[in-house]
Amino acid sequence: MKPTPVIIISGFLGSGKTTLLLELIKDLNARNLKPAILMNELGKADVDGSILAESAQGLPVEKRFDGCICCSKKSEISGALQSLLDLAPDVILVELTGVANPEEVVDAMAEPELIDKVMLHNIVTVVDAEHVLEYNSIFSADKQLVYTLRRQLEVADVILVNKQDLVPYPHLSKVHHLIKKYNDTAQIFNTTLGKFNQEAVIGALRPLHHQAKTTVRFNIVSAHSHTHHPHHGSASSSRSEQPGHASFSRIQTIMIPISRQTALSLPRLTKWLKTTGQHVLRAKGYVALKGSSTPSLIQFSGKQLRSESTAYTGAYYLVMIGYELDERALLQEWQANVIA
Numbered sequence: 476m477k478p479t480p481v482i483i484i485s486g487f488l489g490s491g492k493t494t495l496l497l498e499l500i501k502d503l504n505a506r507n508l509k510p511a512i513l514m515n516e517l518g519k520a521d522v523d524g525s526i527l528a529e530s531a532q533g534l535p536v537e538k539r540f541d542g543c544i545c546c547s548k549k550s551e552i553s554g555a556l557q558s559l560l561d562l563a564p565d566v567i568l569v570e571l572t573g574v575a576n577p578e579e580v581v582d583a584m585a586e587p588e589l590i591d592k593v594m595l596h597n598i599v600t601v602v603d604a605e606h607v608l609e610y611n612s613i614f615s616a617d618k619q620l621v622y623t624l625r626r627q628l629e630v631a632d633v634i635l636v637n638k639q640d641l642v643p644y645p646h647l648s649k650v651h652h653l654i655k656k657y658n659d660t661a662q663i664f665n666t667t668l669g670k671f672n673q674e675a676v677i678g679a680l681r682p683l684h685h686q687a688k689t690t691v692r693f694n695i696v697s698a699h700s701h702t703h704h705p706h707h708g709s710a711s712s713s714r715s716e717q718p719g720h721a722s723f724s725r726i727q728t729i730m731i732p733i734s735r736q737t738a739l740s741l742p743r744l745t746k747w748l749k750t751t752g753q754h755v756l757r758a759k760g761y762v763a764l765k766g767s768s769t770p771s772l773i774q775f776s777g778k779q780l781r782s783e784s785t786a787y788t789g790a791y792y793l794v795m796i797g798y799e800l801d802e803r804a805l806l807q808e809w810q811a812n813v814i815a
């Protein structure tokens with residue numbers, strides 16, 4: 476039996492991985508290829524899962540959300556991959572968290588129970604064209620994170636310089652220069668919203684005609700996460716200073732639950748996210764906005780906030796992702812600046 480190809484999508488927080496994943500799913504569907512998806516997410520809320528559920532409706536997508544890829548637990552990764560294999564997909568797409576090293580998945584694929592069943596098709600790393608040049612200086616004190624970000628570039632077969640719409644051309648060439656310093660063999664594409672000629676990534680894939688071992692379809696399974704840092708409560712992080720395969724570093728997540736009765740002012744929320752002294756790199760979640768009758772998906776990355784109306788039906792919350800976050804201060808600021 477032919478091994479099932481695996482495509483790994485990596486890239487720092489907010490670079491555009493889920494946006495790319497949705498583009499790949501569309502294209503695979505157009506080619507009559509059935510993908511299965513393994514994704515995990517920082518924090519306790521499965522925002523990407525909800526986006527996927529809404530955007531990929533009707534597509535032959537299977538999703539498994541229980542592999543904690545952040546901790547190099549090979550058994551968890553390989554367990555999740557094996558469950559997906561039972562569905563006989565033509566390709567497995569793995570979307571990593573923004574602070575994960577793709578090598579962890581590659582390592583897990585080399586475990587005895589998987590080695591003959593899966594093969595690495597390619598690693599695609601998505602780069603945020605607007606911010607990638609700043610990362611080394613912002614995170615200079617965090618060796619683990621700098622190492623992970625470097626490995627995301629070094630091990631990639633294809634690198635997307637995404638968000639090209641937000642930067643002038645000379646900036647793009649500086650980004651290419653940086654990438655080539657770490658990887659001069661990867662194919663590089665400049666993209667906006669993850670759109671490019673996907674032939675380079677999925678062109679060689681063919682239907683596998685494998686027999687599914689189960690008819691159980693994995694839908695959106697509840698988000699799995701855990702606390703890396705007990706004293707942070709809902710925050711997740713670990714502080715290994717030793718570069719290695721483990722991905723986490725000082726990046727933390729803080730989940731802000733929001734009552735269903737609270738409608739937020741978009742201008743106030745935007746102002747606060749842009750001006751808070753906390754080191755917030757990314758925020759996302761579902762909220763009620765004043766003047767809108769449906770829940771809104773909030774996406775804050777690269778100091779830009781986007782909101783879009785959705786058919787989401789779950790509890791409201793905002794996940795804040797950043798470094799050196801002071802949870803108490805952040806929640807106080809939230810109350811004072813957004814809620815009060």
Ligand SMILES: Nc1nc2c(ncn2[C@@H]2O[C@H](COP(=O)(O)OP(=O)(O)OP(=O)(O)O)[C@@H](O)[C@H]2O)c(=O)[nH]1
Pocket residue numbers: 486487488489490491492493494495523572573637638639640641666667668669757774775776781
């Ligand atoms: N202007 C612009 N925005 C983009 C582009 N690609 C993605 N975005 C937006 O950037 C935000 C983050 O995109 P995602 O695809 O969720 O990024 P991600 O890498 O999956 O994020 P995490 O999973 O949180 O690490 C969303 O609001 C996207 O709509 C782009 O090319 N240009």
